[in-house]
Amino acid sequence: xxxxxxxxxxxxxxxxxxxxxxxxxxxxxxxxxxxxxxxxxxxxxxxxxxxxxxxxxxxxxxxxxxxxxxxxxxxxxxxxxxxxxxxxxxxxxxxxxxxxxxxxxxxxxxxxxxxxxxxxxxxxxxxxxxxxxxxxxxxxxxxxxxxxxxxxxxxxxxxxxxxxxxxxxxxxxxxxxxxxxxxxxxxxxxxxxxxxxxxxxxxxxxxxxxxxxxxxxxxxxxxxxxxxxxxxxxxxxxx
Amino acid sequence: xxxxxxxxxxxxxxxxxxxxxxxxxxxxxxxxxxxxxxxxxxxxxxxxxxxxxxxxxxxxxxxxxxxxxxxxxxxxxxxxxxxxxxxxxxxxxxxxxxxxxxxxxxxxxxxxxxxxxxxxxxxxxxxxxxxxxxxxxxxxxxxxxxxxxxxxxxxxxxxxxxxxxxxxxxxxxxxxxxxxxxxxxxxxxxx
Numbered sequence: 138x139x140x141x142x143x144x145x146x147x148x149x150x151x152x153x154x155x156x157x158x159x160x161x162x163x164x165x166x167x168x169x170x171x172x173x174x175x176x177x178x179x180x181x182x183x184x185x186x187x188x189x190x191x192x193x194x195x196x197x198x199x200x201x202x203x204x205x206x207x208x209x210x211x212x213x214x215x216x217x218x219x220x221x222x223x224x225x226x227x228x229x230x231x232x233x234x235x236x237x238x239x240x241x242x243x244x245x246x247x248x249x250x251x252x253x254x255x256x257x258x259x260x261x262x263x264x265x266x267x268x269x270x271x272x273x274x275x276x277x278x279x280x281x282x283x284x285x286x287x288x289x290x291x292x293x294x295x296x297x298x299x300x301x302x303x304x305x306x307x308x309x310x311x312x313x314x315x316x317x318x319x320x321x322x323x324x325x326x327x328x329x330x331x332x333x334x335x336x337x338x339x340x341x342x343x344x345x346x347x348x349x350x351x352x353x354x355x356x357x358x359x360x361x362x363x364x365x366x367x368x369x370x371x372x373x374x375x376x
Numbered sequence: 377x378x379x380x381x382x383x384x385x386x387x388x389x390x391x392x393x394x395x396x397x398x399x400x401x402x403x404x405x406x407x408x409x410x411x412x413x414x415x416x417x418x419x420x421x422x423x424x425x426x427x428x429x430x431x432x433x434x435x436x437x438x439x440x441x442x443x444x445x446x447x448x449x450x451x452x453x454x455x456x457x458x459x460x461x462x463x464x465x466x467x468x469x470x471x472x473x474x475x476x477x478x479x480x481x482x483x484x485x486x487x488x489x490x491x492x493x494x495x496x497x498x499x500x501x502x503x504x505x506x507x508x509x510x511x512x513x514x515x516x517x518x519x520x521x522x523x524x525x526x527x528x529x530x531x532x533x534x535x536x537x538x539x540x541x542x543x544x545x546x547x548x549x550x551x552x553x554x555x556x557x558x559x560x561x562x563x564x565x566x567x
Contacts, residue, residue: 374399
């Protein structure tokens, strides 16, 4: 098929109306012809326009409630059992180190150069991680290789966040941790991972972790931001 | 006591990311923003309110279960949902007609072609553009409008349209080309 033949078939292709053999020929030509592929792309806004046949569409009453009703409990992702978690946690603990470089905002544990305080944090983390009923919350990574898991105490008052795969950032940038509720995102603090990309953070918000719906990590300017402005690196649900 | 996040503060791209976390509030916000247009398209194609609602809900549930289906690098969520809705409605029509040809090839494969990252619309949908194309479609000669509507909104192939209308396949193709030329010029006049 040459360019002229391919372009004659493009309206039918955009409408999805070509028979399969003809469609295959056109697509084969398009994959090898950037000029015709560009011509086809120029037609796509027309397809998008055809997707608005009704000037003022209205949803039926109760649509969204019925939609959410169809999700049901199956919509929630299963959590790992604590026994599985502890194996992973102990490996992670051996590899990670605490890094809390600066803290902002909500009065959680503040960075300290005091060794005694650091040791106390470590002790609390170790105590929490040694419990069999700790609840893990996996975080979703938005950057290749980034991973995180928050281990929450059964009373949901405290947690240990284990992070890995965080690349070093250029000068002027830092990682920032947020707890998110309806009122918005509250900064927990900024931190710098170890050279290997791991970090371990201890959280004990004044009103417990149940006061929040989500935990996020973003990349922000050095010193942190009052609200998230940069790209997400990791996020996890606290519900 | 936990308070709910205000999802209206997020853009579409962030809402799609939150679906990955299983946040139903993000799905509700997406539904509030975009499901109306999808429903309008499905209703236009299926002509049955209950069926149209089912199709649109199925589309949103597919997004809920597999949020990675949506790639923001390839276009905005609104248009993506409409394209998926169109495909789903075509599938529903063909299923009812008993035809088995997979219609999604038409739209899906367009999206897998080489992409230079340039979006001809460059941003949010503009109502006036759709209105202009609707008007141009209404003003087409009836035989040209018919081939567009039978193909795009009823899911018929050009061969099926030829059989239905009793016209040669070449005539159907010519009418389609002429219709597209006019619709495209309506869009370009406005650009």
